Ligand SMILES: Nc1ncnc2c1ncn2[C@@H]1O[C@H](COP(=O)(O)OP(=O)(O)OP(=O)(O)O)[C@@H](O)[C@H]1O
């Protein structure tokens with residue numbers, strides 16, 4: 001079982017107005033079979049952390065490793081799902097899902113067959129021939145998820161994948177994500193602004209302070225497993241434990257923001 | 266506007282064209298304007314038929330048109346296989362852009378007819394000169410459109426491909442090129458318009474065949490109906506090329522509709 005780790009990994013961007021510390025050194029493990037979620041104020045460096053995991057941004061301190069091998073760039077073992085789908089609009093949904101397989105030179109018949117099975121899995125079996133421009137935001141996110149799954153990654157990196165969806169679609173996608181997770185045992189690193197989403201999905205939840213982000217709290221909610229064990233979603237999400245943790249998290253976020261403001265003055 | 270059925274404004278277009286035609290017919294049929302200055306529509310139509318059958322100044326209408334089209338086609342072909350890769354490189358690599366951009370921006374604003382004499386001195390008055398002239402007129406807008414299309418590609422789309430395992434070449438040809446294709450095709454459409462008008466102008470100056478040459482010779486001989494007929498043929502071919510490229514745009518870049 002592979003583990004994707006940030007070992008004291010931090011980023012200082014060079015900008016025209018001098019260096020910007022986007023993320024203080026962070027140490028965090030994403031194991032296969034875990035859902036690690038980062039929660040934090042806008043601009044605290046969540047995307048920066050994800051981009052380091054993905055290999056898009058190199059840490060300026062510390063390092064990112066998979067087991068003991070340093071990550072030096074992006075690769076299909078760590079597939080990314082973006083907030084704005086980042087699909088190829090000139091391709092059909094099916095061809096989008098097959099895109100990563102095409103890059104490896106897999107034959108057309110084989111890759112389309114694999115893509116069809118994946119579209120089925122995300123509930124879009126009937127939409128393979130559709131253009132991306134004809135699909136809703138929720139459908140596009142499903143295509144993006146299927147495209148990432150197609151390359152059989154060990155890890156899924158998701159930057160606010162459900163941020164643009166309405167409440168109902170959002171919950172449906174959360175359920176889908178948990179089902180995929182249960183079926184495949186991927187390691188998932190996910191960023192969200194929603195406290196409820198973080199609590200419901202995470203096996204580990206890290207709270208980042210405002211910029212420059214550092215991990216101020218770690219939680220290990222177990223609600224995803226309870227849901228997968230058969231407990232109805234409404235009952236999980238209205239459980240007194242769930243509500244109490246939500247309040248605690250809200251207070252922790254407020255506290256870390258106040259602290260940051262005090263520091264700023 | 267996009268969702269209005271196509272052709273819903275065809276009525277106004279037809280009305281405008283119809284009124285112009287009627288006015289043209291009225292002023293010529295009534296003798297208000299002498300046929301030497303403006304022949305009537307009937308005479309022009311007859312002239313087009315006659316040109317198609319018997320030609321003018323040593324070549325049939327088809328031969329004149331074919332000569333012009335071949336020049337534009339050849340220049341277009343060379344421009345497509347050089348300006349698109351050049352524009353891609355300019356959009357992808359700031360170094361290449363820094364090298365090529367000043368060169369292109371330097372000659373682009375100069376009217377092609379201004380440097381035609383120089384090309385004539387270098388290459389004579391044969392076909393090569395005309396093809397080079399049109400090629401130069403086409404190259405700049407096409408390369409610039411390609412480069413700016415490449416720069417507008419959504420960076421997340423490139424990141425997505427990289428994380429799926431795309432190589433540099435695959436990113437260039439499977440992600441960047443198709444993303445930029447709508448801009449490239451628009452550039453091609455503009456470039457073709459520029460190329461066609463440049464060509465006809467060049468043929469007025471130096472040619473022994475071609476639509477521009479035909480019009481120019483007719484004007485020197487004061488055969489006004491051939492002049493007008495030639496201008497109409499030139500306009501119709503430009504229109505046909507434009508429509509052809511719009512079709513190609515819809516076929517290969519139709520996906521931008523919902524972007
Ligand atoms: N390429 C860059 N150059 C300079 N500064 C950057 C760059 N990218 C991000 N930043 C800065 O680093 C900080 C962290 O950015 P990041 O995108 O990681 O935040 P985030 O937590 O994902 O925010 P959001 O919740 O709004 O998406 C921000 O202040 C941002 O302005």
Ligand SMILES: [Mg+2]
Pocket residue numbers: 046047048159
């Ligand atoms: Mg972000």
